[in-house]
Amino acid sequence: MGMRRGTNLPRMGDFNQSVILEAIRRSGEGLSRIELVEATGLSAQTITNITRRLLDEGLIAEAGRTINGPGKPRVTLRLVAESRFSVGVHLDPAVITFVLLNMTGEAVGRRVVRTQDRDPSAIVETMAKTIEILIDEAGIDRNLVAGVGVAAPGPLDAAKGTVIDPPKLDGWHRVPLRSVLAEATGFEVTLEKDTTAAAVGELWTGDATSEGSFLFVYLGTGLGAAAARDGGVVAGSTHNFGEIGHIMVDPEGPPCACGSRGCVEVVCTPQAIVEQAEAAGVFDDEPQGGGANEVDERFLRLCERASAGELPALGVLRRSAGHLAVLISVLTNVLDVDRVVLGGPFWGPLSDVYLREIPEPLHRRSATRAVRTLTVDGAVVGDDVGAVGAACVVLDAVLTPRASDLYLED
Template sequence: MGDFNQSVVLEAVRQSAEGLSRIELAAATGLSAQTVTNITRRLLDDGFIREAGRTINGPGKPRVTLRLVPDSRFSVGVHLDPAIMTFVLLDLSGAVVRRMSVRTPAKEPRQIVAAMATTIEALITASGVDRTRIAGVGVAAPGPLDVEKGTVIDPPKLLGWHRVPLRAVLAEATGMPVVLEKDTTAAAVGELWRRRASADDSFVFVYLGTGIGAAVARDGRAIPGSTRNIGEVGHIIVDPDGPACTCGSRGCVEVVCTPQAIVEQAERAGVFRDDREGSDVEAVDGRFTALCERAAAGDASAVGVLRQAAVHMSVLTAALTNMLDVDRVVFGGPFWSRLAAVYLGEIPERLARASATRAVRELPVDGTVVGDDVGAVGAGCVVLDSVLSPRASVLLLDG
């Protein structure tokens, strides 16, 4: 109970940009004044919070404002993507202190994990942060995952990754605790940490990376699913007349909405000559960037391809929001910024027409507040969240 209450108080301070007094903390948390005093004394001694001046609010003694000490703890976040690996060092507030990115090497798992460990070490060294203040490493990886065993199981665009024990191998290589999380769920955690929304907020996070995925947040927490593999949306049909999919259906998200699928549609539409060398993720990324640049410059054919992609994405988004009944939609991921202008111009109106709750409320559509590095930032926030955020499960008795 003491650890839980301490987490509750620390979370309340973290969520408050201006800080809170002990009296305000007691009101916000429902804890007694004496309990708050005892907890804040421990947090001050441990360096998590600091006293930041006094404020006068009516009669009585001035109140001492308590604020978070962001550099009291840190975490490392890693996003494993088939094209690029992104690394960030976060402070306790979730702010990025240092960032690095490297091309994902040949898909052989040992080479990739070795590159991860080397870059993490370089990131920490360049930051000058004391390693003893780093709570751990979070890795956001494409699913499916076996989170209990810490293994990555046959992700579709990482060939050779058959039950790779990523958590254990990376922990041994870095000498730090490692948390493994699905990339989409990690992104939702990052959004929750950085947006500072209300505690009862709920949203679906649509993740636009090399593949397309989704995550759900409700009551201020990301919902992981029974096996922690929630959000596999690749075989939801968004265009019944679309291309054939490996699953046997036609027009699935996997063959219509991904960057590779959009590039192929652009090639069929004549936006590009069909002279792309190879279909590896790096080649697709380059052509996708060129497509979005042409659309931004006003190329009608390129704009048409992206608008049609937005139509398909709105079908997926409507299916998710009608099923999950969330308060809003958040788009993000490494490909989001290139699509944002077209998608935000098309999807909200289409979603409003397709929403089952349109007579009750509006359904806002936003881009992530975190930016393109939401996967890596989210992975780092997963570490901070697992170490510092209050969890009711700790109050349950064993057996």
């Protein structure tokens, strides 16, 4: 085991500063110094010293006074939303989504660009240009942008900042996305798995109900998982936590390239569900091919038909909810989390059927059904969860207290 390092006063000060910033951010309406004492457990003197520093740096501002009986009025301290920004980029086989967030996590800019049939250098150029446009349109000072977060399909080589072999992006073998985008933009770039970024976004923008631990299941072109506990997302030792493509969910399912059958990758993806719908005769026309846009279009048609009450379509989605319940039970039984959150670009149209169909089989399969019932919710952040999450990864590094920041460096 690596030796633990001690801590000292400057480290403690930085940590407490993050604790105070987080308390103010999460309060929404702002907090007085006395409320900060209650919320953080820190002494009044520490609160006074640290809030003075944060006021000097422009990260917080005094926002009104409240008079509560006799004595000095309380000054409310609020986060200055426009004091810092971050850019989030989500690289997906079909589209690249860009968002610009302010310090409160609010999107002050958004752009979507199609990615079909483009090589890596063209895509990086498009990214750099779009980021510039986003910042220009928002009319903000470039120096206030803390960095660019990129969410990409895993697995990643996080040490090198490369995307290894993203599905359906030909020519993307081991592209050193972090360094080339940093060079093209001049910003510091953070690369994270799309699923991990999405969970950071959920944790960051979620309200107080996100207390405790949760499993995030990301429904994109592929499926991925992430887990949050103790207020942070588990990235894994190589930032590749949550690769779930070859978990078996249907022993009667189709064979998989891995040698098994009925894996998530051949049963639960939008493409697999579209193929199940085709086999069940849901569509009137012939399959159009497996391109990302074709799959998207047919997948949405399937969901619309299910919503309209067409039984073959509904049957396909119900069976697919059953498969997802098996997957989720495997993950929650292993990870022992309190809640399940479902999100990602394909979540929206599935949400009605899945929220109705998943809880019962999940509870039946839960190893902890004797001690609790797992709740299943849709993500707070919508379709842009990958991009918003990537931007939150950057804000998170600025704002969230992390106990590991307390350790003295080697």
